[in-house]
Amino acid sequence: MPGKTVIEKIFTNHSKEDISPGKIVWIDLDVVTARDFGGPNVVKNFHKNYEGQSVFDQSKVFFTFDLTVPPKTIQYANNQMICRKFAKEKGVKVFDIDKGIGTHTLIENGLVPSGSIVVGTDSHMNILGAVNSFGQGMGDVDIAFGFRYGRTWFEVPETVKVKIKGNSSYDYSAKDLVIKALSILRTDKILGKAVEFYGDPIEKLDLPERITFLSMITEMGGIVGFIPFNNNTENEIKKMSGLDNIVPEIKADGDASYSEIIDLDISDIESMVSAPPYPHNGMKVSDLEKVNVDFGFVGSCTNGRIEDILKVWTILKGKKIKEGVQLSIVPATIEVYKQAFEKGILKDLLDAGAIIANPGCGGCAQGHIGMTGKGEVMVSTGNRNFPGKQGDGFNYLTSPEVVAFSVLNGFISDREF
Amino acid sequence: MTDFKVKGKVWLITDNNGELINDIDTDQIFHNQFLHITEISEMGEHTFGNLEGWENFPEKCNPGDIVFAGSNFGAGSSRQQAVDCFEALGIKAIVAESYGAIYKRNAINSGFPILIFQQINNFVKDDAIKNLDEIEIDFLAGELKNISSGKIFKINPFSKVQKDIMEKGSLLTI
Numbered sequence: 001m002p003g004k005t006v007i008e009k010i011f012t013n014h015s016k017e018d019i020s021p022g023k024i025v026w027i028d029l030d031v032v033t034a035r036d037f038g039g040p041n042v043v044k045n046f047h048k049n050y051e052g053q054s055v056f057d058q059s060k061v062f063f064t065f066d067l068t069v070p071p072k073t074i075q076y077a078n079n080q081m082i083c084r085k086f087a088k089e090k091g092v093k094v095f096d097i098d099k100g101i102g103t104h105t106l107i108e109n110g111l112v113p114s115g116s117i118v119v120g121t122d123s124h125m126n127i128l129g130a131v132n133s134f135g136q137g138m139g140d141v142d143i144a145f146g147f148r149y150g151r152t153w154f155e156v157p158e159t160v161k162v163k164i165k166g167n168s169s170y171d172y173s174a175k176d177l178v179i180k181a182l183s184i185l186r187t188d189k190i191l192g193k194a195v196e197f198y199g200d201p202i203e204k205l206d207l208p209e210r211i212t213f214l215s216m217i218t219e220m221g222g223i224v225g226f227i228p229f230n231n232n233t234e235n236e237i238k239k240m241s242g243l244d245n246i247v248p249e250i251k252a253d254g255d256a257s258y259s260e261i262i263d264l265d266i267s268d269i270e271s272m273v274s275a276p277p278y279p280h281n282g283m284k285v286s287d288l289e290k291v292n293v294d295f296g297f298v299g300s301c302t303n304g305r306i307e308d309i310l311k312v313w314t315i316l317k318g319k320k321i322k323e324g325v326q327l328s329i330v331p332a333t334i335e336v337y338k339q340a341f342e343k344g345i346l347k348d349l350l351d352a353g354a355i356i357a358n359p360g361c362g363g364c365a366q367g368h369i370g371m372t373g374k375g376e377v378m379v380s381t382g383n384r385n386f387p388g389k390q391g392d393g394f395n396y397l398t399s400p401e402v403v404a405f406s407v408l409n410g411f412i413s414d415r416e417f
Numbered sequence: 418m419t420d421f422k423v424k425g426k427v428w429l430i431t432d433n434n435g436e437l438i439n440d441i442d443t444d445q446i447f448h449n450q451f452l453h454i455t456e457i458s459e460m461g462e463h464t465f466g467n468l469e470g471w472e473n474f475p476e477k478c479n480p481g482d483i484v485f486a487g488s489n490f491g492a493g494s495s496r497q498q499a500v501d502c503f504e505a506l507g508i509k510a511i512v513a514e515s516y517g518a519i520y521k522r523n524a525i526n527s528g529f530p531i532l533i534f535q536q537i538n539n540f541v542k543d544d545a546i547k548n549l550d551e552i553e554i555d556f557l558a559g560e561l562k563n564i565s566s567g568k569i570f571k572i573n574p575f576s577k578v579q580k581d582i583m584e585k586g587s588l589l590t591i
Contacts, residue, residue: 024578037452041497044455049589067452075453123495123519139497139523145588153578187440187489192518221489223518278440366449384493386442388467389449 003253005159006226007194010134010250014117021158021259029060031111031118032146035102036065037365038121038139040079043086045144055090056150062111063087063094064102064120067365069358071097100333100359101301103127103135104211107241108335114237114247119146124301124383126217126224130210131237132249134224157194157223158259159252164199166267173311174209175303175381175399177201178216179272183282184264191221193259196252201266202227207236208305215302216383219279271414274397276385285402285414294376294393296327296407297363298400303381304332304359306339308400313345315404315416316352322410327354327403328369330362353407364390379406419584421556421575423509423530424564425481429541429548430471437487437513437538441468443499443520452496460498461505480507483552487513487538491520500524510554512561512572514538525579526588530556533573540570556580 004012008019017025034042055061063083071077080097087094095105103125106112116133118125121143128135136154138146146152164181172180195217197203205213210227217225229249237246271285298304298312309329321327329349331337337359340346346356355369362368364382372378372393381403385395396412405413432438447460448467454460465471484503490513491499500523503511510530514537524531532554540546550565559574575583585591 024576038495038497040455045589073453079453079455121495123493125495137495137519139495139500139519139526141497141526141588142522145526155576155578187492188515191489191515192521218493221492221517366452384442384444386444386493387469389442389444 002257003255005194005252005256005258006196006250007134007157007159007224008256010115010117011154011156013115019156021156023156024153025156026151027117027154028151029119029146030116031060031062031106032143032150033062033064033102033106033118033120034083034143035063035121036067036069036076036080036083038143039063039083041140042121042143042147043082045140046086046147049144050148053148055092055147058091060150061090061092061147063092064099064105065095065097066099066101066360068368069097069360069362072368098334098358100331100336101304101361103301104304104332107131108333110241110243112241113243115250119143119152123218124215127211127215127301129214129217129224129226130207131241132226132229136223157192159194159196159256160190161258161261162195162197162264163261164197164202164264164266166201166265166269168267168269170270172269172271173399173401174205174212176269176272177266178213179274179282179397180266180269181264182216182220182274182280185220185262186280187221189220189262192223194223195225197225197227203230207233207240208307211305212302216279219383271402272398273402273412274385276394276396277387279384279397285412288412291377291396291412292410293325293379293406293412295370295372295378296325296403297330297378297380297382297390298327298403299330299332299363300361300382301332302383303400304330304336306336308381309336309340310343310345311400312404313349315401316354316408317348319352319408321353321407325407325410326370327407328357328363329354330357330369331359333359379403379412421580422554423483424551424553425483425509426479427546427548427550427552428474428478428482428484429546430484430486431541433470437485437541439487440489440492441486442493443491443496444493446491446499447496447502452498454498457501457505460502464502464506475506478506478508481509483554484508484511485513485537485541485546486511488515490516492517495519495523497523497527500527500529504529512537512554525582528583528587530583532556534561534570535573
């Protein structure tokens with residue numbers, strides 16, 4: 001028997017069947033969630049197929065409202081009401097419209113110990129790879145079944161090993177690193193696969209940076225990514241999750257088998273952007289012609305932690321963003337919002353001209369905190385720049401630092417001019 | 418008895434160069450501004466509403482038609498609407514080089530036939546399959562026949578789980 005990869009070990013711990021890549025197996029789920037977009041149809045499917053029946057475990061099923069929070073139309077208000085009513089009937093908890101992004105909220109509430117399997121109506125559920133767990137986004141049919149039975153089928157994905165190497169003296173961020181990786185891996189190299197990342201440039205990342213990097217596995221078409229813990233990771237997870245004791249890290253066996261090993265050289269990395277219309281359309285800021293910007297956005301499940309907002313504050317405190325340019329900041333969760341408040345950085349950001357919104361997915365979901373008009377340019381710390389995603393304009397994905405400098409200068413840039 | 422065969426007219430979802438479009442994201446299939454919609458029957462009219470050049474697809478297509486696309490079809494979000502909207506239009510199957518991982522699950526679990534046709538774009542470029550050609554697909558045998566030209570192509574047959582779920586209607590009724 002060859003050794004197992006991280007995903008194969010997590011699956012093995014949740015299944016009675018032998019786990020090998022390509023095989024379809026039934027897996028037990030630790031947590032099943034629905035959001036305010038998929039949620040109403042999860043409820044509808046549940047009522048239609050399981051009328052009068054209970055959820056599999058009230059302590060493992062949650063709603064996390066993070067998309068249109070508070071609801072901006074009557075239809076969204078009605079949809080959230082449908083979910084709350086169902087939650088009350090079935091005795092399950094709702095992380096309501098005040099709480100922020102569901103995946104981050106689950107981590108902060110200690111609901112994702114190492115090695116967990118969590119599914120929900122969120123395609124970036126795989127950020128849970130950062131806490132050594134398997135998160136998988138699913139549609140409302142899948143989740144309704146999960147609510148009822150606490151299990152589902154998976155085709156065991158093959159695992160690709162990606163070794164990141166290359167010395168760079170450039171002071172690059174985790175977002176630069178993931179855009180660089182995305183520009184090389186694109187959407188075909190790891191499509192439908194799990195990935196284990198190794199190498200100093202990635203293993204040195206702290207927990208928020210791991211979240212940034214691993215959130216964009218989705219944009220590479222991958223299932224989930226894992227990074228071995230460094231000396232601080234365990235303490236960082238304890239701090240973010242409030243868990244005193246965490247389950248030991250699940251590590252790949254030395255003789256695990258990989259479908260492919262990819263060497264990824266990042267030695268020419270600099271400040272990066274993903275130019276529209278694709279996240280994998282990565283390029284260096286220094287290679288861009290001058291691109292004037294109209295909007296800046298800092299937030300999302302990719303860059304919505306306090307560390308991201310602090311980077312923006314460091315650049316903008318005591319300054320004013322360019323006249324005519326707008327900046328929205330959306331903390332990932334209410335905890336992040338409180339941290340920003342306690343650190344006393346909000347006034348500086350407001351003085352600089354920023355709009356601070358309530359926590360959630362607002363920047364990406366349905367233009368809840370603003371969209372671009374036709375032809376306008378947004379610099380965004382989000383993870384998707386497909387046409388129409390954040391308005392009718394052009395959306396450049398980048399780091400919090402580049403967003404801050406860009407709204408200061410009025411054009412895409414990675415330093416003050 | 419579930420019928421694991423389908424016959425219909427082809428819609429090649431192509432760009433200006435006549436190539437099948439890759440990486441079509443769920444926001445291009447079913448834009449997030451309509452995610453409040455929960456009735457499947459109301460979803461059809463928004464299909465491809467944010468895909469340049471294909472905004473009027475719902476008016477052009479007919480029930481029974483089959484959609485062809487490039488690689489990584491349905492990349493992006495977990496929204497079921499991006500599958501259900503085709504069901505609402507009466508589209509009988511989607512054929513693509515590959516699918517976004519969540520999209521693939523969502524289609525399989527709702528019993529909607531999606532098929533993998535490797536090198537699909539080469540056949541389209543060679544005009545072996547043209548827009549509005551009449552084709553027949555055998556899901557279990559993994560065979561796609563162009564009735565208009567008589568040519569037969571090998572495609573990936575249904576996986577076992579795909580067959581089992583479609584036979585029962587959906588994951589919810591197994």
